[in-house]
Amino acid sequence: MIAVLPGDGIGPEVAREATQVLDLLGLPWEEHVFGAAAIRATGAPLPDETLEACRLAEAVLKAPVGDPEFDAAEIRPEQGMLRLRSELAVFANLRPAKDGEIDVLIVRELIGGLYYGARGVRDDGTVFDTCEYHPSQVERVARRAFELARDRRGHLTSVDKANVLDTSRLWRRVVNELAADYPGVEVEHMLVDNAAMQLHSHPTRFDVIVTENMFGDILSDLAAAVTGGLGLAPSASLGERPPGLFEPVHGSAPDIAGRGIANPTAMLLSTALMLEHGLGRPEDARRLREAVALGLEEAPTPDLGGTATTAGLGAAVRSHLT
């Protein structure tokens, strides 16, 4: 069973296109409430039943969450998402960005760093978030990145801020220690500010990028921007064992929600990543990617300069799957 989390904003709109593809492929799925919708229904963004269903699922296919109504609230949709990632222990977040000659794979550490470190308020009113990494957290994600680089073009860029941060110096040391185990992979280290500039100006110089949680969040939106935009950017979050979590890089896009014009491509390509990495169906994944490419030529959505609706592009994709 595939657990589908339709999420908020454009989430349900793009999730509908993905579940129609699952139906076409004869794959069973079940929807569970999550995010702002779940806060409204149950008071919690990740209800126990949803978490349990995700744990038992073969894979989790998640649409974006987030709602301006809760931006300043005590209980927020995004908290459910951070908890889900950590409960499923999906430490390696693969964010591929491809367009023409550009073929970058960002491997973002997903369940450590600033997002999960100690936080609080001091007596004087100072608010703090801390960036923390244990060497084992760096090692497991770096190993995954080395393995992926070995199976691609053999080049790994480790991105950090080692000129300032102790966690970055730890990151660099662990990556250097692992390099001996992967003689076929050439490693370079790059500071994150320069990495942002290079991703913009020379994106073809990158193969695999491995980096900590917050840097990976920011660089992956940038990588999406240089390869056609957020509407096209999928991701796969993997741990040591299933279920993996598959979701677009983009958010719930409140500015266009409810208008039926969201680009479902990121969600459909996340579905392809799920077929490949989560369900062991590489042939279905290949067919879906091909159908998406053909669909995009015929029916591009407004973010790509076209006029197709979400449903229109979804239907074009499905027409190439049958």
Ligand code: NAD
């Ligand atoms: P966003 O990614 O939702 O939107 C950024 C811009 O990209 C907007 O102009 C939006 O219209 C456009 N866009 C994004 N996806 C698109 C698509 N599929 N088709 C066409 N246009 C698209 O980022 P934001 O506005 O900063 O965040 C909105 C909410 O989403 C926030 O609550 C945030 O926390 C949440 N969020 C959730 C996830 C997730 O669930 N994985 C990821 C990012 C942001």
Ligand code: IPM
């Ligand atoms: C993403 C999103 C999330 C993140 C937010 C919504 C918590 O921006 O998946 O890229 O920062 O991980």
Ligand code: MN
């Ligand atoms: Mn992000």
